[in-house]
Amino acid sequence: xxxxxEDERLARLTLNLVFEPGDPRGTALxxxxxxxxxxxxxxxxxxxxxxxxxxxxxxxxxxxxxxxxRATKLGVRFVIxxxxxxxxxxxxxxxxxxxxxxxxxxxxxxxxGARLDQLGPSVAIVGSRAATQYGADTAARIAADVARAGWxxxxxxxxxxxxASHRGALAVRGVTIGVLANGLDRxxxxxxxxxxxxxxxxxxxxxxxxxxxAPSRIRFLARNRLIAALGRGTVVVEAALRSGALNxxxxxxxxxxxxxxxxxxxxxxxxxxxxxxxxVGAAALVTSGEEVLEAVARPGExxxxxxxxxxxxxxxxxxRQKQVLDAVPIGVSASTGDIARAAGLGIVETxxxxxxxxxAGLVTYLDAGWRLTSLARAG
Amino acid sequence: xxxxxEDERLARLTLNLVFEPGDPRGTALxxxxxxxxxxxxxxxxxxxxxxxxxxxxxxxxxxxxxxxxRATKLGVRFVIxxxxxxxxxxxxxxxxxxxxxxxxxxxxxxxxGARLDQLGPSVAIVGSRAATQYGADTAARIAADVARAGWxxxxxxxxxxxxASHRGALAVRGVTIGVLANGLDRxxxxxxxxxxxxxxxxxxxxxxxxxxxAPSRIRFLARNRLIAALGRGTVVVEAALRSGALNxxxxxxxxxxxxxxxxxxxxxxxxxxxxxxxxVGAAALVTSGEEVLEAVARPGExxxxxxxxxxxxxxxxxxRQKQVLDAVPIGVSASTGDIARAAGLGIVETxxxxxxxxxAGLVTYLDAGWRLTSLARAG
Numbered sequence: 079x080x081x082x083x084e085d086e087r088l089a090r091l092t093l094n095l096v097f098e099p100g101d102p103r104g105t106a107l108x109x110x111x112x113x114x115x116x117x118x119x120x121x122x123x124x125x126x127x128x129x130x131x132x133x134x135x136x137x138x139x140x141x142x143x144x145x146x147x148r149a150t151k152l153g154v155r156f157v158i159x160x161x162x163x164x165x166x167x168x169x170x171x172x173x174x175x176x177x178x179x180x181x182x183x184x185x186x187x188x189x190x191g192a193r194l195d196q197l198g199p200s201v202a203i204v205g206s207r208a209a210t211q212y213g214a215d216t217a218a219r220i221a222a223d224v225a226r227a228g229w230x231x232x233x234x235x236x237x238x239x240x241x242a243s244h245r246g247a248l249a250v251r252g253v254t255i256g257v258l259a260n261g262l263d264r265x266x267x268x269x270x271x272x273x274x275x276x277x278x279x280x281x282x283x284x285x286x287x288x289x290x291x292a293p294s295r296i297r298f299l300a301r302n303r304l305i306a307a308l309g310r311g312t313v314v315v316e317a318a319l320r321s322g323a324l325n326x327x328x329x330x331x332x333x334x335x336x337x338x339x340x341x342x343x344x345x346x347x348x349x350x351x352x353x354x355x356x357x358v359g360a361a362a363l364v365t366s367g368e369e370v371l372e373a374v375a376r377p378g379e380x381x382x383x384x385x386x387x388x389x390x391x392x393x394x395x396x397x398r399q400k401q402v403l404d405a406v407p408i409g410v411s412a413s414t415g416d417i418a419r420a421a422g423l424g425i426v427e428t429x430x431x432x433x434x435x436x437x438a439g440l441v442t443y444l445d446a447g448w449r450l451t452s453l454a455r456a457g
Numbered sequence: 458x459x460x461x462x463e464d465e466r467l468a469r470l471t472l473n474l475v476f477e478p479g480d481p482r483g484t485a486l487x488x489x490x491x492x493x494x495x496x497x498x499x500x501x502x503x504x505x506x507x508x509x510x511x512x513x514x515x516x517x518x519x520x521x522x523x524x525x526x527r528a529t530k531l532g533v534r535f536v537i538x539x540x541x542x543x544x545x546x547x548x549x550x551x552x553x554x555x556x557x558x559x560x561x562x563x564x565x566x567x568x569x570g571a572r573l574d575q576l577g578p579s580v581a582i583v584g585s586r587a588a589t590q591y592g593a594d595t596a597a598r599i600a601a602d603v604a605r606a607g608w609x610x611x612x613x614x615x616x617x618x619x620x621a622s623h624r625g626a627l628a629v630r631g632v633t634i635g636v637l638a639n640g641l642d643r644x645x646x647x648x649x650x651x652x653x654x655x656x657x658x659x660x661x662x663x664x665x666x667x668x669x670x671a672p673s674r675i676r677f678l679a680r681n682r683l684i685a686a687l688g689r690g691t692v693v694v695e696a697a698l699r700s701g702a703l704n705x706x707x708x709x710x711x712x713x714x715x716x717x718x719x720x721x722x723x724x725x726x727x728x729x730x731x732x733x734x735x736x737v738g739a740a741a742l743v744t745s746g747e748e749v750l751e752a753v754a755r756p757g758e759x760x761x762x763x764x765x766x767x768x769x770x771x772x773x774x775x776x777r778q779k780q781v782l783d784a785v786p787i788g789v790s791a792s793t794g795d796i797a798r799a800a801g802l803g804i805v806e807t808x809x810x811x812x813x814x815x816x817a818g819l820v821t822y823l824d825a826g827w828r829l830t831s832l833a834r835a836g
Binding site: 098101136179212215216266268291292293294295296299320340341342343344345349350353356357362363365366369390403405406407408410419420421422 | 515591645647670671672673674675699719721723724735736742743744745748769787788791799801
């Protein structure tokens with residue numbers, strides 16, 4: 079895509095101010111007509127204004143140039159398709175049907191912090207606001223693990239799992255992106271200002287909403303599609319059966335990106351939504367950052383290290399020695415002949431095996447019979 | 458299958474005493490030749506005795522009639538294929554390749570307690586001996602739920618998840634079957650006597666091993682195939698990466714029965730084995746007895762009640778009212794016009810919606826603007 083024209087930029091800025099984020103009629107019309115043409119029609123054509131009820135009247139009150147000036151003072155830039163840092167992944171939103179009345183790619187993004195095209199590949203981590211300590215710890219650990227591997231953690235800045243994910247990435251000097259449902263001059267949720275500042279240092283804070291805008295439920299719903307569209311996949315760490323995180327999960331599925339769920343105690347209602355996603359096959363189960371990357375990385379980008387249980391004493395035995403050991407009864411003693419029969423081996427090789435096992439401290443000869451030692455019973 | 462002859466019964470009893478449980482050579486030969494013919498060959502034919510190393514010498518020392526007498530005194534009966542209470546499901550073991558050197562259907566079963574054919578359909582619940590409190594509680598709850606629905610809980614009597622499953626079923630006066638790796642006169646693990654007595658009251662205690670036999674590792678491995686073969690499916694509640702419960706899980710998969718895993722905290726090594734089973738697609742995730750039955754019951758035998766989140770105040774609103782409510786910004790107040798624009802609705806209908814929401818206590822008009830109340834923010 080070539081560098082966008084100034085007219086295109088102004089048109090998209092105006093549309094961004096005029097439309098509610100993710101208004102599917104607005105994004106569909108822009109897609110069909112182009113931003114400049116849509117704006118021209120909104121200005122001149124009563125018919126278009128009818129289709130887009132709210133946009134018409136709003137058009138007369140917005141002041142794009144002054145808003146841009148205000149944003150610049152705040153260190154916030156407006157980025158549109160065609161700009162080098164525009165995330166191409168957002169185009170997938172064009173083909174996806176709306177969810178909860180929101181959809182389509184944004185007209186532009188308000189961004190504070192690093193250039194998005196200079197950050198690594200990213201994965202979204204989302205979940206309950208009312209997270210448990212377990213959920214928050216797990217989100218932070220997974221975020222730290224993927225951040226340490228050079229991946230960017232995308233989340234929504236909310237209390238609970240979102241903030242734990244951002245913090246987990248920051249704690250290992252990793253990069254994270256906060257995607258908000260309000261203007262970047264506003265601090266929501268209350269008290270999140272210092273966290274957003276920290277995120278913007280090496281990462282970025284992003285919103286579809288211009289400075290001054292307050293969050294609302296539909297804006298959260300619109301925002302969720304951006305989180306899903308910015309990550310290669312989405313990890314849901316805790317979500318009750320009606321959690322807002324499930325909207326982000328649905329968007330991830332709609333965009334055909336990997337949806338991953340972290341399990342928790344079945345007694346925790348905060349894990350119920352995640353378990354249900356896994357149970358019905360909508361999400362794959364993951365338990366670590368390693369497994370997250372295995373699911374979202376392209377072939378060769380990341381290799382899962384084989385999960386290994388700690389080595390046991392048994393592992394150092396020969397097959398024959400194991401056969402003999404496994405035939406020694408538990409809790410009683412047995413003769414060499416009994417053990418040979420149970421093992422299906424001859425007397426001589428059984429006796430040799432028992433001698434070796436005695437040397438290894440796994441069996442002992444006592445009261446005219448062989449017994450397992452406590453070492454053997456410990457595995 | 459017709460009632461077995463007395464010769465067949467004696468032959469199977471003898472083979473049961475001669476072979477280690479699940480000796481795949483023994484079970485395969487019995488399958489090929491029939492029990493009587495296999496026994497005759499073992500008695501006469503040096504070649505057969507060569508194939509089955511341990512059986513030949515043992516043959517001369519076993520005393521089937523006396524063992525039967527001893528068992529009868531203990532209240533233990535020996536049941537073989539063709540007997541009315543023989544569990545037909547065990548025949549699936551005939552087609553399955555051995556695992557860890559054990560396989561094939563048993564020559565017979567030693568049983569104490571109720572007749573197996575007079576119990577309901579059954580499901581196996583197994584897991585770690587070194588269970589966590591969470592695991593034990595969850596196993597007990599799931600066992601109670603399936604037992605209350607008339608299903609029989611099959612488990613291995615071991616400490617931890619097994620005993621918690623048996624107890625969970627007994628606690629609701631449900632029926633449970635204990636499948637042991639030792640003679641039914643022996644008490645293993647130590648202290649399990651009273652539990653086994655309680656199990657045998659309405660359910661049954663079952664073993665492939667004759668009275669007097671002590672458990673050993675190969676006997677546990679042999680026993681696990683019976684647990685998997687007796688249940689319509691197997692639930693694994695906690696299992697470390699190398700847990701013995703994974704052997705039962707493998708048997709379940711080998712028998713093409715549903716394998717189900719109960720998740721837990723990702724921080725618990727006791728849940729790691731289960732998570733791995735789910736992650737690689739070997740097990741389906743379940744969180745309740747309800748979901749277990751949905752997975753193992755035949756169509757129509759059991760219906761899952763739809764999982765429902767608690768109703769929220771929102772649920773009682775009309776679509777239009779929700780649209781208006783969702784457009785009210787969070788943390789600031791807004792004019793009717795602002796809200797109408799955000800909602801994409803006309804002024805008149807927005808105002809009507811706001812009035813209704815105010816009446817419902819969800820918004821309030823304050824300082825020349827509409828605000829969400831704490832009731833609305835609580836969802």
